[in-house]
Amino acid sequence: MKFTRNASAHWEGKIKDGTGSLSTESGALNDARYEYKTRFKDDAGTNPEELLGAAHAGCYTMQLSGLMTEDDIKADSLDTKAHVTFEDGEITKIELDVTGKVSGIDEAKFTEYAEKAKKVCPVSKLFNADISLKVTFKS
Incomplete structure (x- = not known):
């Protein structure tokens, strides 16, 4: 069996003050927020x-x-x-x-x-x- 699944990332700004979003083809993630604070701190969002x-x-x-x-x-x-x-x-x-x-x-x-x-x-x-x-x- 062979298949391909797709996801995408969007980013605007510099690393520490920028913001991004993640989406998946299935819609399980739809513009889910991620940024420096959600990755390296404890802000709400994903990483x-x-x-x-x-x-x-x-x-x-x-x-x-x-x-x-x-x-x-x-x-x-x-x-x-x-x-x-x-x-x-x-x-x-x-x-x-x-x-x-x-x-x-x-x-x-x-x-x-x-x-x-x-x-x-x-x-x-x-x-x-x-x-x-x-x-x-x-x-």
């Missing part, structure tokens, strides 16, 4: 790091579900957080923190699926950052 985190968490969680589905295992729930670290002008680390409730398997088997998903997730493969994984299993 590239949280969007990368959302993409990674979403891709990883679907990949994990897909791997379990191949073995006819259905998750009751999967929740993933991606913690993206920006340091000295670089994204240096992404920590995935997944919690799963899955009937019919134990923690060891869930961890096996979780680790494999981290390795084969298309977004994980894309990043050159150090990607760590914290696994929590609910019984």
Whole structure:
């Protein structure tokens, strides 16, 4: 399967006092505000790091579900957080923190699926950052 998804960015002004917007072809983002203060401070709006985190968490969680589905295992729930670290002008680390409730398997088997998903997730493969994984299993 091959497809292309599209997103766009618009920016006006200098880095610290300028402002921009991000949009996606699907409309999930439509002129979402981003600027220096939303990236490096705590102003309302979005930033590239949280969007990368959302993409990674979403891709990883679907990949994990897909791997379990191949073995006819259905998750009751999967929740993933991606913690993206920006340091000295670089994204240096992404920590995935997944919690799963899955009937019919134990923690060891869930961890096996979780680790494999981290390795084969298309977004994980894309990043050159150090990607760590914290696994929590609910019984």
